[in-house]
Amino acid sequence: MRKSTVPSNAAAPGAASHRWWALLVLALAQFLVVLDASIVNIALPALGEELRLNTNLLSWVITAYVLPFGGLLLLGGRLADRFGHRRLFLAGVAGFGAASAAAGLADSGAWLLTARAVQGASAALLAPAALALVTRLFANPRDRARALGIWGAVAGIGSAAGVLLGGVLTSSFGWPSVFYVNVPVGILVILASPLLLPKDAAAERASLDMPGAAAVTAGIVSLVAALSGTERVGWTSPQTLILAGLAVALIVAFVIRESRAANPLMPLAIFRNKSVSGGNLAMFLIGGATTGLFFALSVYMQQVLHYDAMKAGLTQLPLAGALVVVAGAVPAAVRAFGTRHTLTGSLVLLAAGLIWLSMAPSDASFAADLLGPSLAIGIGLGGAFVSGTELAVHGVADGEAGLASGLVNTSQQIGGAIGLAVLTTLSLARTDSLLGAGKAEPEALTGGFAWAFLGAAALALIGAILVFVTVRTKPSSQAVVIDQSISKLKRREPSA
Template identity: 40%
Template structure:
C-alpha cells in the first residue's frame, strides 16, 4: 500500500517504496532544488539549535542590564527548554495534519518575532516571555524542518549526504552558539544574541516561500486531543522537574513531584496511544527496533553533550581565563572533526556496514573523549590537554548522531514524517534538559563536598571547581558508555529495514 506525498512535502521528492510523488509534480521539479531546500532547512535548524547555547554567554550581561537575581537567571534558559521540549510532539503532528510548508513558515516567523521581543526586553518578565515564545515556535519549526528533509531526500546517496550535513549542524550547533554568543556579546550587546535570529529567519522564510511546495495533506485525521494533553503536560513535568533540581534539593516536592507527575502522564500517554482512533504518536512509528535504538542513542547523547559544552566552557573561561570569543574558537576543532566524521559515516561507512558498528563506535569514542577530559587541571594547556579529547569527541559524535537521526526517520510513511521527526527532537531536548540539571547538581555537590573536606582557602576553592568539572565529565562518559552498550544490543546487523504500511522495505542509506 502506498500513500501520496503531501503536496508541500518537498521540492524534488522522488518515489520511494512507501511514498509516491505525483507525476505532474515530478515534471515541474529540478533535482538541484533539493539542495537549495537543504540549505533553507539547515539555516532554520541552526537558528533553533544554537539558541540553546548562544544566550548562555550573554547571561551575565543581560542580568546586569535588567537587574534580575541569580535565582531567576536559570529561567532565561529554562523557559525556552520547557516550551520547546513539551510541545515538540504536538508541533510534529501539526506538520503532518496541516502541511509542513505552512507550519515551517509559521515557525520561522514566530521564532523571529519572539527573538525580537526578547532582544528588546526592558525587564525580566518580557525577556522570559520572549524566550518561552521562542521555544513554542521552535517546537513547530524543528520537526517540520526534519520531516521536510526526510521527505525531500529519498534517493539513498542523496539522503546520506543530506543527513550528514543536517546531523553535523545539529551536533555542532551548540559550539557555534558559544562562539557566536561570545562575538556578539563582546563586540555588540547581549541583545544581539537574540536579534541575530532575524537574519537567519529572513533567509529561511524567503527560501521556504520560493522552494517549498504549497498545499496540505489530502487526508487529515482528527488531532488526538487527550494524547496531546497527556504528553505535553507530561513532558513539561519532566523538563520542569529536572530544571528545579538545579535550584532545589532532589528531595523537594518541586523536583521529585513534577518528575513523578511527568513519568505517570507519559506512561498514560503511551497506554492511550494503543486505544486512540487517531493517535498523536502512532505505534507504527515506534515498532521498528532500529528506530527505537536511534531514539535512545539521541536522548543519551543529548545528556552527555552538555558535559563538554557546559563545563568545558566554565573551565576555559574560569580556569584558563579565556575571553568569550576565545572560548568559542576553542570549540572549532571539535566542530570540524564532527562535520568530517558525519559525512564519512553517512556517505561511506553506514551504506557499507549499516548502523550497528558505526553508532556504538561513535558513542564509545565520545565516552573516551569525556573520560580524557577528567585529567585537566590548573596547569593544563589547550594544545596539549584540551584539543586532543575535543577532536576525539567531535569524531565520535559525528559518527553517532547523524547516523541515528537518519535511521530514526528512514522508511517513515509521509503521513508520519512530522511526528517521527518530532520524536528525534524530543529525545535530544529532554536529554539535554536532564543533562543540564543532573550534571549541574552533581558538579555542585562535588564542589561543596570538596570544600567541606579541604577547607575554603583560595587554592582549595580552585581545586574544588576543577574537581566538580571532573565529576561532570565522568558522568557524561558514563552516559555515553551506556549508549554504547544499548546501541550494540539494539541495532540489527546489516543495512536497516523499516516497516511501512505492513510491507518490509529495505532502506539503503
C-alpha cells in the same frame, strides 16, 4: 502500497533540481533552533545587569525556552503531518524570528521571558517540520544519507557554536545581538522557502488527538521543569518530587490514551520499528552527554582556566571543525559498515574523548591538554549525530515523518535536560567533597568538572551498548540494499 504525502508536482521545483538548496534553507533554520539553546548563556551576566534580574530569574531565561520547546515537539510534529510540513515550517520560522526581535527589544524580565517562551513554542513547530521535509526531499537512500549527514553536522555545530557566537556578539554589540542575529536569517529562510520547498499535499481530515496532546505536553513540561530546577532546590525538594510525580502520571495517562484512541497523536506501533526505537534511545543519551559536556566545558574554561568569553568560544573551534569534517564522511561509513556499527563506534570514540578530557588539570594548556580530547569528541559527535538521526527516521512512512522527526528532537531535549541535571549534581557533589577535604578551589572545581565529563562518557558508553544490542541491522545490509536499488533503477532506464 504506502500512500505518499508528496504531491505530484513537488518534485520539479523543490524535490529535484533545487533540493540541495532547499536543504541549505532547512539547515539554516535548524541551526538557529539548536544555537538558541546555548548562545544566550554567555550573554546572561550582561543581560541580568541591565534588566536587573537575579540569579534565579536568569536561569529562567534558559528554562523559558526549553520548556515549551521540549513539551510541544510531539504535537508540533503531528500538526506538521496534519496541516502540511512546509506550512508549519514557515509558521515556526515566522514566529521564531518575531519572538527573537521581541527578546532583543525587551526592557523587563517579564517581556524577555514571554518572548523566550514564544521562541521555544515556535521552535517546536519548526524543528520536526524541517526534518520531515528533509526526509521527503531525499527519498533515495544514498542521497538521504548525505542529506542527514549535513543535517547532523548542523545540529552538532549549533551546539558547539553557541558559546563562540555568544561571546563574540555580546562583546562586540551587547546582549540584544544574540537575539537579533536570528531575524535576518529568518527573513532569508521565509523568502527562499516558497521557491525551494515542495508544496504540501491536501490535508487529511482525521481529527487530532487533543487529549493525548494535552497529556504528553503537560507531562514533558512537568518533567523538564522538575529536572531544570534540581540545581537550585535539590532532588528531594517538594517542588522536584511533585513535578516529577505529575510528569509520570501524565505520561502514563498519555500512553493509555494512545493505546485506545482511534487517531492517536503518537501511534505506539511506531516503536515496533527497531530503527526508530534504537535511534531515539541513542539521541536521548547523546543529548544528555552533549548538553552536560558543553555546559561543564564552558564553565571550566572560564572559572578554572580564566578564559574570557571570546577565548572560551574560540577554543571550541577545533571541536566544531572536526564535527563538520566527520559528518560529511559518515554516509560513506554507513554504506560500508551499517548504521549500527557506525553509531556504536562513534559513541565509543565520544566516550574516549570525554574520559581523556576528564584528565585535564586545573592549570591545563589548551594545546597539551584540551586540543586532543576536543578533536576526539568532535569526531565522535559528528558520527553520533548523523547516524543517530538517520537511524531514528529510517523506514518511516511519509505520513509519519513529522511524528518521527518530533520524536528525535523530543528525545534529544529530554535527554539534555536529564543529563544536565544529573551531571551538574555529580559535579557539585564532587566539588563540595574536595573542598571539605581541604583542596584549593581550582583543584576542587576541576575535580567536579572531571566527574561531569566522566558521567557524560558513561552515557555515551551506555548508548553504544544499547544500540549494539537492540539494533539488529547487519553491518553492510544498508549498503547492499542501496546498491541493489540503484542497479534496478539503472536496468529500468530506457536506452538513449
